[in-house]
Amino acid sequence: MNSMPTVFLIDDDPAIRDAVGLLLRANGLAVETFASAVDFLESDAVQRPGCLLLDVRMPGMSGLDLQKRLQEMDCRMPIIFITGHGDVPMAIRAMKAGAFDFVEKPFQAQALLDRLHEALALDAQERRRQARRNDVAARLALLSPREQEVMERVAAGQYNKVIAADLGISISTVEIHRKRVMEKLQATSLSDLIQMLALVGGE
Amino acid sequence: MKLDNRTYPALFSLLYIVTGWLWLLIDNLVLTVWMGGAAPALLPTVLKNTVVIIASGGLFYGLLRVHIHMTCRTRQQQEEIEEQLCCARDDLETRVQERTTELLKMNSTLTQQMASRVQMEIALRDSEERFRQLAEHIREVFWVYGIVEERVLYVSPAYEEIWGRAVQSFDERPLDWLEAVHPDDRLRIQEAHVDKHRLGHLDVEYRIVRPDGAIRWIWDRGFPVRDQTDHVYRIAGLAEDITARKLAEDQLRRQQVDLARMSRLSLAVELASNLAHELNQPLAAIVAYAQACLTLLRQGHTDPRELVGTFEGVVNQGLRASEIIRHLRQLVQRQVAMQTPLDINALLHAVIHYAQLELRQARIDLHLELTESLPKTLADDLQIQLVVLYLIRNAVDAMCQMPEGSRQLIVRTALASADWILVTVHDTGHGLSPEAAERLFQPFFTTKPGGMGLGLPVSRSIIEAQGGQLWATPNPDSGVSFHFTLPVYAPAHSPYSDHELDAHRLPH
Numbered sequence: 001m002n003s004m005p006t007v008f009l010i011d012d013d014p015a016i017r018d019a020v021g022l023l024l025r026a027n028g029l030a031v032e033t034f035a036s037a038v039d040f041l042e043s044d045a046v047q048r049p050g051c052l053l054l055d056v057r058m059p060g061m062s063g064l065d066l067q068k069r070l071q072e073m074d075c076r077m078p079i080i081f082i083t084g085h086g087d088v089p090m091a092i093r094a095m096k097a098g099a100f101d102f103v104e105k106p107f108q109a110q111a112l113l114d115r116l117h118e119a120l121a122l123d124a125q126e127r128r129r130q131a132r133r134n135d136v137a138a139r140l141a142l143l144s145p146r147e148q149e150v151m152e153r154v155a156a157g158q159y160n161k162v163i164a165a166d167l168g169i170s171i172s173t174v175e176i177h178r179k180r181v182m183e184k185l186q187a188t189s190l191s192d193l194i195q196m197l198a199l200v201g202g203e
Numbered sequence: 204m205k206l207d208n209r210t211y212p213a214l215f216s217l218l219y220i221v222t223g224w225l226w227l228l229i230d231n232l233v234l235t236v237w238m239g240g241a242a243p244a245l246l247p248t249v250l251k252n253t254v255v256i257i258a259s260g261g262l263f264y265g266l267l268r269v270h271i272h273m274t275c276r277t278r279q280q281q282e283e284i285e286e287q288l289c290c291a292r293d294d295l296e297t298r299v300q301e302r303t304t305e306l307l308k309m310n311s312t313l314t315q316q317m318a319s320r321v322q323m324e325i326a327l328r329d330s331e332e333r334f335r336q337l338a339e340h341i342r343e344v345f346w347v348y349g350i351v352e353e354r355v356l357y358v359s360p361a362y363e364e365i366w367g368r369a370v371q372s373f374d375e376r377p378l379d380w381l382e383a384v385h386p387d388d389r390l391r392i393q394e395a396h397v398d399k400h401r402l403g404h405l406d407v408e409y410r411i412v413r414p415d416g417a418i419r420w421i422w423d424r425g426f427p428v429r430d431q432t433d434h435v436y437r438i439a440g441l442a443e444d445i446t447a448r449k450l451a452e453d454q455l456r457r458q459q460v461d462l463a464r465m466s467r468l469s470l471a472v473e474l475a476s477n478l479a480h481e482l483n484q485p486l487a488a489i490v491a492y493a494q495a496c497l498t499l500l501r502q503g504h505t506d507p508r509e510l511v512g513t514f515e516g517v518v519n520q521g522l523r524a525s526e527i528i529r530h531l532r533q534l535v536q537r538q539v540a541m542q543t544p545l546d547i548n549a550l551l552h553a554v555i556h557y558a559q560l561e562l563r564q565a566r567i568d569l570h571l572e573l574t575e576s577l578p579k580t581l582a583d584d585l586q587i588q589l590v591v592l593y594l595i596r597n598a599v600d601a602m603c604q605m606p607e608g609s610r611q612l613i614v615r616t617a618l619a620s621a622d623w624i625l626v627t628v629h630d631t632g633h634g635l636s637p638e639a640a641e642r643l644f645q646p647f648f649t650t651k652p653g654g655m656g657l658g659l660p661v662s663r664s665i666i667e668a669q670g671g672q673l674w675a676t677p678n679p680d681s682g683v684s685f686h687f688t689l690p691v692y693a694p695a696h697s698p699y700s701d702h703e704l705d706a707h708r709l710p711h
Contacts, residue, residue, distance in 0.1 A: 016484060016491070019495065022492065106483070107487065
């Protein structure tokens with residue numbers, strides 16, 4: 001249950017929490033509601049997969065404050081802001097600060113659901129990328145310094161002969177290292193290896 | 204040997220007798236010798252003459268004695284008189300001396316009196332001079348009216364400048380000044396003039412029409428002048444040209460009316476925007492509930508138990524929306540300022556309801572210290588709501604720069620006296636500089652970056668229009684308290700009952 005992508009709805013108005021919660025659940029989404037940003041931060045939800053449906057105007061910590069706080073915590077959960085009529089400037093600020101989107105009250109259910117699905121998909125994708133990144137990083141950590149040197153040169157497109165000359169070792173030794181690298185990283189081809197490195201390097 | 208009154212007449216008489224007898228003897232002897240011895244009857248003659256001499260000597264003595272006696276008596280009397288005179292003179296001298304001392308004393312007193320009199324005269328002259336300078340140079344008209352004389356006794360020259368009429372005209376036509384009074388004010392001033400005689404007091408404002416047709420506003424005040432018997436016999440007064448002030452006041456009043464309208468509008472707009480926000484919440488909830496229902500129905504979930512809760516949500520949120528709209532209608536329905544008996548605590552609750560969101564966003568702790576069972580007040584509730592809302596908003600602005608946790612807003616009600624209800628809005632903001640405190644209620648004075656400086660003067664004029672007062676006091680620790688009073692409603696004076704008036708107020 002904990003790993004199921006969830007919409008975390010934060011709004012200080014109980015009626016909104018109830019009604020929107022009901023709507024989303026009816027549409028098959030897992031929903032958890034919080035009355036304030038602090039309640040959310042104090043729960044374990046921050047670490048879980050999902051997206052945020054967040055009211056801009058709230059007592060205590062506002063939606064924008066929470067957004068800032070999550071960025072500081074390096075939490076990349078997508079945020080869809082709920083705004084009222086006159087909150088366009090706030091919405092603009094939220095978007096500039098990296099919000100996924102904003103929806104105006106009262107909501108168009110389908111549009112909200114579409115955006116929520118997109119946000120959840122984005123989160124899932126992001127989490128997958130993150131998981132793979134962690135995986136690759138873990139595998140890279142298994143390489144010996146010599147293997148790392150060889151791998152960097154292979155990825156840079158150097159021939160074995162050049163690598164051997166550069167490192168002052170025999171071509172056959174280079175080939176052995178190269179084979180070990182591919183095994184340890186579970187790379188099926190050179191392009192696979194390059195993709196893996198790009199994923200980690202892009203971090 | 205001392206000659207007394209008795210011896211020396213005797214001596215003189217004896218000498219007279221001896222001399223006489225010797226003279227007789229010598230005469231007889233010479234005669235005897237010359238005739239030659241033939242002196243037959245010498246002896247008898249001598250004897251005869253001797254007797255005569257002795258007798259005349261005795262007589263002489265007697266006469267002398269009488270004379271001396273007489274002389275002595277006269278002298279005695281003279282001495283007595285002299286003595287008496289002497290005494291009298293001494294007496295006189297003493298008295299003269301006493302009198303002289305007295306006179307000297309009186310003289311010095313008189314001199315002193317004269318000196319002080321001269322000083323007084325100088326002082327009087329100075330004072331007169333000062334009075335004259337004052338009376339002739341002040342811009343106000345100084346006048347003295349004699350009650351007995353029934354005419355104006357003195358008018359300072361400023362009259363000519365303000366009234367545009369000659370001072371001499373008072374002598375010719377004593378009611379000249381009254382003719383100058385604007386026809387609309389004349390009757391009132393005539394009455395005040397009659398009262399002035401009776402009371403000795405005068406305090407009126409009126410317009411005059413100058414000969415050039417210009418209209419001036421005059422503020423005329425009179426004060427009684429009493430004689431030694433405490434009887435008012437004159438009235439001294441000052442008439443001041445207050446045209447400029449009056450015009451400024453008029454202008455200010457007009458501006459205030461405009462501002463009140465403007466401010467009321469802008470406050471109403473803000474209120475409406477607040478209410479719109481409030482309204483959006485239940486609307487959003489209703490839409491979401493309905494959409495949830497639709498989703499369930501489309502999915503074939505027709506279990507009533509599942510749908511009932513959702514529809515209950517719709518109904519409740521619909522009611523919440525209508526409640527907000529009812530408030531809005533109450534606010535906008537009555538446009539005419541109307542005084543109705545109202546419960547100030549209920550009014551404050553209503554206003555705080557609107558301000559709630561703002562307070563929450565500004566992270567301000569609100570404390571309501573409302574005195575229970577206050578009497579009702581007679582006021583225009585929309586206007587009072589706007590004032591309270593404004594004061595709360597003002598407090599919010601004042602506290603936004605303060606550290607979180609120290610932002611306290613206290614709204615308090617109390618019965619200040621039997622006739623007045625007191626409302627206090629207390630903040631813990633940055634407070635006021637003395638200069639700001641002084642100018643707080645002046646239009647266009649503001650300490651806020653985007654402020655117009657109209658809220659407080661407008662609020663004050665609103666409260667004053669309801670008969671109350673609005674003022675500010677610094678708090679001992681931090682921030683400012685704004686207080687306003689509203690009159691307690693006394694239903695006994697109203698032709699309507701409380702209930703009836705309440706019924707009038709309800710929106711239809």
